[in-house]
Amino acid sequence: MLVSACFRKLTRQLAARRPNTQGFFLELTGAFQIGACTHELLLLAGLPPRPHVALALTYVCTALHGWTLSDSVNNPASSFHLLFRGRIVVRAWWLQLSAQFTGAMLAKMYIKLIWLLGMTARHSRALVQTCSSPLQTTVVHAFILELLFSFLFHLTLLQFEAMSHKTKVHLAALLITTLVYAGGHLTGAIFNPALALSLHTSCFLDKFWNYVLVYWIAPCLGSVLVVVLWDDVLPLMRARV
Structure with missing residues (x-):
């Protein structure tokens, strides 16, 4: 997190007059921070008492x-959502x-280098692990869950839009924690395509199309369905009332 914060500060200073360059590196460092932290989080998730620590x-x-990371999106499904709402080109x-x-x-790659230092036994064990599949249910069931999680997440963010940033941060954190509790044991409750690839690269190599369907297509489709509901269905229903 400290590495990401320093790089983001440097990006704002050096690329202040280049919005595309600045946006690219803010997104890059945001995804980097979330990915690195989640890799460590997964290692600590097994600590007792379970699942309270996780x-x-x-x-x-x-x-x-x-x-x-308030000035970046950090999730390809959310970027897809913004594209379909006409917020970005x-x-x-x-x-x-x-x-x-x-x-x-x-x-x-960064977290692998950290684990190579062997600072803890957990790091050493994590290096030799192959695909620790988060899919603990059928592909169809997992697809529906990841789509639903993404749908609920993006729909709730739209509901929070008018709230203060401080309130939104805690409500979003509470929602994500609730979704992880509800479905983490079945799919990992990731609903972030970039994060899924980072966490489970070897699984994507082993069962590529299953993982693309569940962890790429489902979250993006869920975010698009929110746009359809919010911008088309709800206004139509209100007009008829």
Whole structure:
């Protein structure tokens, strides 16, 4: 988190007059921060008492991300949501997407280097693990869950839009922690395509299409369905009342 904060501050100073460059590196560092923190979080999730430690860490980390990454999107599904709402153009969407996936994979490489230091036994064991699949249910069930989680997350963010940033951060952290509690044991409750690739790269290599369907297509589709509901269905229903 400290590495990301320093780089973001440097980006704002050096690229102040280049909004595209600044936006790219803010997205990159945001995805990097979330990816690196989540890799460590997964290692600590097994600490007793379970699942209390994992949920508490999820809440704290999510709230910290909300505070420190407020000027970037950090999630390809959210970028897709903004594109369909007409908030960003295709070029900006493509830049965000490129930055998010790059940052997520850099986070994986960075965390591997940290684990190579062998500072704890958990780090040493994590290095030799292959695909620790988060999919503990059928692909269809997992697809529905990740779509639903993404749908609820983006719908709730729209409801929070008018609130103060301080309130939104804690409500979003509470929502994500609740979703992790509800579905983390079945799919990981990731609903972030870049983060999913960073956390489970070897799983994508082993079962590519299953993971693309569950962790890429489902979250993006969920965020688009929110746009359809919010911008088309609800106004139509209100007009008929």
